[in-house]
Amino acid sequence: MPLENDKFENFPAWYDEVVIKAQIVDNRTLVKGANVLLPNGYAIWENIQKILDKMLKDTGHKNAYFPIFLPEELLEQEAEHFEGFAPEVAWVTRVGDKKLERKVGLRPTSEAIMYSMFCLWIKSHADLPLKINQWCNIIRWDTKDTKMLLRDREFLWHEGHTVHTTAEEAAQQVMEAVNIYKKLFDQLCLPYLIVKRPRHDTFPGAEYSIAFDTPLPDGKVLQIGTAHNLGQNFSKAFKIRFENKEGKQEHAHQTSYGVTTRLIGAILSVHGDQKGAVFPPSVAGTQVIIIPIYFKGKGEVVAQAVQEVYQELKDAGVRVETDLRDNYTPGWKFNQYELLGIPLRIEIGPKDVEKGQVVLVRRDNGEKIFVKRDEVVAKTKEVLDQVQQSLKEKAWGKFNEFLYEVKNIEEMREKYPKKKGIVRSNWCGSKDCADELKAEFAVEIRGTLIEKKEEPFGPCIFCGKKAADVVYLASAY
Amino acid sequence: MPLENDKFENFPAWYDEVVIKAQIVDNRTLVKGANVLLPNGYAIWENIQKILDKMLKDTGHKNAYFPIFLPEELLEQEAEHFEGFAPEVAWVTRVGDKKLERKVGLRPTSEAIMYSMFCLWIKSHADLPLKINQWCNIIRWDTKDTKMLLRDREFLWHEGHTVHTTAEEAAQQVMEAVNIYKKLFDQLCLPYLIVKRPRHDTFPGAEYSIAFDTPLPDGKVLQIGTAHNLGQNFSKAFKIRFENKEGKQEHAHQTSYGVTTRLIGAILSVHGDQKGAVFPPSVAGTQVIIIPIYFKGKGEVVAQAVQEVYQELKDAGVRVETDLRDNYTPGWKFNQYELLGIPLRIEIGPKDVEKGQVVLVRRDNGEKIFVKRDEVVAKTKEVLDQVQQSLKEKAWGKFNEFLYEVKNIEEMREKYPKKKGIVRSNWCGSKDCADELKAEFAVEIRGTLIEKKEEPFGPCIFCGKKAADVVYLASAY
Numbered sequence: 001m002p003l004e005n006d007k008f009e010n011f012p013a014w015y016d017e018v019v020i021k022a023q024i025v026d027n028r029t030l031v032k033g034a035n036v037l038l039p040n041g042y043a044i045w046e047n048i049q050k051i052l053d054k055m056l057k058d059t060g061h062k063n064a065y066f067p068i069f070l071p072e073e074l075l076e077q078e079a080e081h082f083e084g085f086a087p088e089v090a091w092v093t094r095v096g097d098k099k100l101e102r103k104v105g106l107r108p109t110s111e112a113i114m115y116s117m118f119c120l121w122i123k124s125h126a127d128l129p130l131k132i133n134q135w136c137n138i139i140r141w142d143t144k145d146t147k148m149l150l151r152d153r154e155f156l157w158h159e160g161h162t163v164h165t166t167a168e169e170a171a172q173q174v175m176e177a178v179n180i181y182k183k184l185f186d187q188l189c190l191p192y193l194i195v196k197r198p199r200h201d202t203f204p205g206a207e208y209s210i211a212f213d214t215p216l217p218d219g220k221v222l223q224i225g226t227a228h229n230l231g232q233n234f235s236k237a238f239k240i241r242f243e244n245k246e247g248k249q250e251h252a253h254q255t256s257y258g259v260t261t262r263l264i265g266a267i268l269s270v271h272g273d274q275k276g277a278v279f280p281p282s283v284a285g286t287q288v289i290i291i292p293i294y295f296k297g298k299g300e301v302v303a304q305a306v307q308e309v310y311q312e313l314k315d316a317g318v319r320v321e322t323d324l325r326d327n328y329t330p331g332w333k334f335n336q337y338e339l340l341g342i343p344l345r346i347e348i349g350p351k352d353v354e355k356g357q358v359v360l361v362r363r364d365n366g367e368k369i370f371v372k373r374d375e376v377v378a379k380t381k382e383v384l385d386q387v388q389q390s391l392k393e394k395a396w397g398k399f400n401e402f403l404y405e406v407k408n409i410e411e412m413r414e415k416y417p418k419k420k421g422i423v424r425s426n427w428c429g430s431k432d433c434a435d436e437l438k439a440e441f442a443v444e445i446r447g448t449l450i451e452k453k454e455e456p457f458g459p460c461i462f463c464g465k466k467a468a469d470v471v472y473l474a475s476a477y
Numbered sequence: 478m479p480l481e482n483d484k485f486e487n488f489p490a491w492y493d494e495v496v497i498k499a500q501i502v503d504n505r506t507l508v509k510g511a512n513v514l515l516p517n518g519y520a521i522w523e524n525i526q527k528i529l530d531k532m533l534k535d536t537g538h539k540n541a542y543f544p545i546f547l548p549e550e551l552l553e554q555e556a557e558h559f560e561g562f563a564p565e566v567a568w569v570t571r572v573g574d575k576k577l578e579r580k581v582g583l584r585p586t587s588e589a590i591m592y593s594m595f596c597l598w599i600k601s602h603a604d605l606p607l608k609i610n611q612w613c614n615i616i617r618w619d620t621k622d623t624k625m626l627l628r629d630r631e632f633l634w635h636e637g638h639t640v641h642t643t644a645e646e647a648a649q650q651v652m653e654a655v656n657i658y659k660k661l662f663d664q665l666c667l668p669y670l671i672v673k674r675p676r677h678d679t680f681p682g683a684e685y686s687i688a689f690d691t692p693l694p695d696g697k698v699l700q701i702g703t704a705h706n707l708g709q710n711f712s713k714a715f716k717i718r719f720e721n722k723e724g725k726q727e728h729a730h731q732t733s734y735g736v737t738t739r740l741i742g743a744i745l746s747v748h749g750d751q752k753g754a755v756f757p758p759s760v761a762g763t764q765v766i767i768i769p770i771y772f773k774g775k776g777e778v779v780a781q782a783v784q785e786v787y788q789e790l791k792d793a794g795v796r797v798e799t800d801l802r803d804n805y806t807p808g809w810k811f812n813q814y815e816l817l818g819i820p821l822r823i824e825i826g827p828k829d830v831e832k833g834q835v836v837l838v839r840r841d842n843g844e845k846i847f848v849k850r851d852e853v854v855a856k857t858k859e860v861l862d863q864v865q866q867s868l869k870e871k872a873w874g875k876f877n878e879f880l881y882e883v884k885n886i887e888e889m890r891e892k893y894p895k896k897k898g899i900v901r902s903n904w905c906g907s908k909d910c911a912d913e914l915k916a917e918f919a920v921e922i923r924g925t926l927i928e929k930k931e932e933p934f935g936p937c938i939f940c941g942k943k944a945a946d947v948v949y950l951a952s953a954y
Binding site: 028030031036037039043064071086096113132137139143156327 | 503505506507508511512513514515516519520522523539540541542543544545546548550551563564565566567568569570571572573574580581583590593594597598603609613614616618620630631633804
C-alpha cells in the first residue's frame with residue numbers, strides 16, 4: 001500500500017496524504033484549520049514535551065499557566081505587537097445569549113497577558129532573572145490557507161518568557177534558548193539553518209528574532225523555532241521596572257521563544273517516504289512493534305516468545321507494543337506499522353523460536369537483522385540508536401544538497417527555478433531589493449548567520465550595489 | 478507570619494488568603510475567573526498529571542487533542558446536553574475586524590466535539606473499545622460567583638471518553654474510572670464519599686453520574702471527580718454505530734469522566750493550616766527545602782554540607798531545592814517555605830556539620846528530627862512517607878467527624894445548622910422533598926453509595942413517607 005503521491009514530485013499532496021493515512025491528524029472537523037491531533041501524532045508531541053521540558057527545567061525555567069483570554073485593552077498597550085497580530089485574533093463577544101460589555105480575544109501568543117502580570121511581580125533586581133515557561137493552545141485565525149500542522153488556526157506550543165536586568169543577559173538568554181532548540185532538533189533528526197531575521201521580518205515588538213529554518217522536500221523552508229530579544233519595548237509598554245542595586249528604577253530586558261506542534265509536520269516531511277511516516281526512535285510513541293507469525297499448531301510457542309520479548313523490552317524501558325490480532329495477516333500488519341512510522345519491527349515465527357532468534361526490521365531502510373534471542377534487548381537498543389543516527393545523517397545530507405551559492409541575478413534566474421532550496425548570496429540591506437526578489441522568485445530574505453559573521457563575497461544579488469551581509473534566500477511555508 | 482483569617486472560623490476568607498499568599502494563583506487579571514496558575518500551583522498539577530496519566534495509559538487509554546472550537550450545529554445535536562451547557566458557553570463571533578458567518582463556541586466539555594469524530598472512526602465491533610483521554614483547557618463562563626480554582630471561567634482538566642459494544646462494558650468502564658480516581662485521591666490524601674447522583678443532578682445527557690465529594694473545613698462539600706455512564710444517548714445523537722459480530726448495526730455505549738485543577742483547591746483546603754499551604758509529598762513541586770544556617774567564619778563548611786546533601790537527595794530522586802540567599806534570615810525562610818507548603822525542611826548549621834547530623838522539620842506537625850549525616854537519604858524518604866501517611870489519616874479522621882446520621886426533620890433542624898457536614902439519612906426519591914430540603918437547609922441530595930447497597934433505616938427525612946434509599950445530604954460548592 002504505497003502512498004499515491006510522490007514525496008518529491010508532488011510534495012504538498014504527499015504531505016496531506018501521509019498526515020491523514022499515518023493517523024497523525026483527522027481534519028474532518030467543522031472548523032477549518034482546527035483539527036484533531038490523533039494518538040499517533042499526539043504521542044510525538046508528548047515526547048517532544050518531555051525532552052524540552054527537562055531542558056527548560058534544568059536551565060531554571062518554571063512552568064506556569066496564564067489565561068487564554070486577551071482583553072483588548074492589553075493588546076492595545078504595545079502598538080507594533082498589536083498591529084502584527086490584530087488581523088488573526090479570534091474575539092469572544094457573547095456568553096450564552098448575552099453580549100459581553102467588552103470583547104475578549106483568544107491568545108495568539110502570550111506576551112501581553114504575561115507581561116501585564118510580570119509588571120506586578122517585579123519590584124527589585126533580586127526578583128530577576130524571571131524565567132517562565134508555558135505549555136498551552138494558541139489561536140491564530142489565519143486568513144491565509146491553512147495547512148495541517150504547518151498552519152493551523154489552533155495549535156499547541158511551548159512559550160518561554162524571561163526578564164533580565166541587563167541587555168547583555170537578555171542576549172545571552174536568547175542564545176540559551178537557541179542552544180536548547182539545537183539539542184531538541186538534533187534529537188528530532190531535523191537539520192536547520194539558524195539565522196537572524198532581517199528587520200522587516202522580525203517578531204512584532206522585538207529588537208531582533210533568531211529563527212531556525214529547515215528545508216522541506218519541495219525546496220521551500222519551514223520555520224521550526226524562534227527566539228526573540230524583546231529589548232525594553234514591552235517592559236516600557238507594560239511598565240516592567242525594577243529597582244537596581246543603586247536604588248534607581250530601570251526598565252527590564254526581555255526575551256521570548258517557542259516551538260509548536262508544527263514540529264510534527266516537519267518530522268513527517270523530512271523523514272517520511274513512499275511507505276508512510278518514519279519517526280525517529282527518540283520521539284516515536286511506539287519504538288518497536290512485535291508481530292507474531294502464526295502457523296497452525298505453532299501458535300502457542302510463538303505467542304509465548306512474543307510475550308517474553310515484549311516484557312524484556314518493556315522492562316528495559318523500550319516503548320514496545322505487540323499486535324496479536326489473528327484477523328489480519330502479518331503482511332498487512334507490516335504495511336500498517338510502516339505506514340504509521342514505527343521505527344523498528346520485530347518478527348517472531350515458529351522457525352525463529354526453533355532457532356532461538358528474532359528478526360529485526362528497520363523502518364528507515366528495510367534492513368533485516370537476525371538477532372539471537374538472548375541478545376534481543378541489547379541489539380534492539382543498538383539498532384534504535386543506529387536508526388536515530390541514520391535519520392540524522394540522511395536529513396543533513398539532504399539539507400546540504402538544498403544549500404548552494406548564487407553570485408548574481410543572472411545565476412539566480414538560471415539555477416533557482418529548477419533547484420529551489422536555500423540560496424546563499426549577498427544583500428545590500430534594502431527592503432526594496434527584498435521585495436523585488438520576492439516578486440520575481442517568491443523567495444524571502446531569511447536572514448544572516450548568527451554563529452559566525454560572514455563577509456560578503458560579492459555585490460548585492462539584486463541591485464549590484466555594495467552588499468552589507470551574506471544572506472540566505474528561500475521560499476517559505 | 479500566620480495567616481490573618483482562621484481556617485475554621487472563616488474558611489472562605491482563609492481560602493482566598495492562602496491561595497494568594499502561598500503563591501498558587503494570581504487573580505489580578507482583567508478577566509474575572511480566568512487567573513494565573515503560578516509555578517507553586519502548576520507544579521501540583523504537573524504531578525497530578527504524571528500520576529493520573531500513567532494510570533490511564535496502563536489501562537489502555539490513548540491521549541489525543543481535539544479542537545477547542547465547538548460549532549453550534551454540533552452542540553445542538555444533543556438537546557439535553559446542549560441545554561445544560563448553553564448558558565455558560567463563550568462564543569467567538571469575530572476574527573480581526575470581520576464577523577464570522579456562524580459563531581463558534583469554546584468547549585465547556587468535549588462530548589460533542591469528540592463524538593462527531595468517533596462517529597467517523599467507528600465502523601465495526603473490532604474498533605471497540607475506544608478509550609481516549611485529553612488534557613486541555615476548558616471554558617465555562619459561569620454566571621454564578623467565581624472562586625479561585627473551585628469555580629473558574631477557564632480551568633485545566635483531563636477528560637476520558639470511551640466507547641463500548643455493550644451496556645455492561647460501559648458500566649464496568651465507569652467503575653474502572655472510579656477505581657483510578659480512588660487511587661489518585663488516595664495519593665493526594667483527599668478523603669471522599671463516592672455516590673451515584675440523583676436523577677435531577679445527573680450530567681446533562683448521561684444515564685447516571687458517579688461523583689466524589691470531599692468535605693471542606695466549613696462543612697460544605699466539593700465535587701472533586703465525576704464519571705458518567707452516557708448509555709446510548711450520545712451515540713444516538715451523534716450516530717456512533719458499529720457492526721456487531723452478527724453483521725447488524727448497533728448504537729455504541731459510552732462513558733466520560735474527568736478531574737480538574739479544582740483538585741489543587743481541594744488539597745489546599747483539606748491540608749492547609751494557619752501557617753499556609755501543606756502539600757502531600759506525592760504532588761509537592763518541591764518535597765524538601767534545604768536551608769543553611771550560616772555563622773561567621775563557618776559559611777564554607779555549611780555550604781559544602783548543603784551542596785552534598787542536596788546532590789545525594791537529588792540523585793535519589795527526591796524533588797529537593799536549596800535556598801542559599803544571604804539577604805534573608807533562616808527564620809524568614811522557615812516561615813516562607815511553610816507558607817508555600819513544602820512538606821519537609823532540612824536545616825544545616827555549623828554545629829550540625831560538627832556533629833555529623835542534619836535537622837529535618839516536618840511541615841505538617843512541626844516535628845524536629847535529628848538525623849545522622851550518612852542516613853539522610855533513607856531517613857528523608859522515610860519521613861516523607863510518614864508525612865504522606867499522617868496527612869491521609871488526619872484528613873480521613875476529619876471526614877469521619879463531618880459524617881453523621883439524622884433520622885427525621887426535627888433532628889435535622891437541631892443538628893445541621895451547628896454541625897453542617899454530610900448527613901446520612903433516608904429519602905423517598907421525590908424531587909419535591911429534595912427542593913424543600915434545599916430551600917430550608919441549603920443542602921442537596923448528593924446521592925446514594927455505589928460500593929454497597931444500603932437499606933433505609935427509617936422513613937423519608939422530609940415527608941415521612943416510605944424511603945426508597947439511604948442518601949447523603951450536604952451543602953455544596
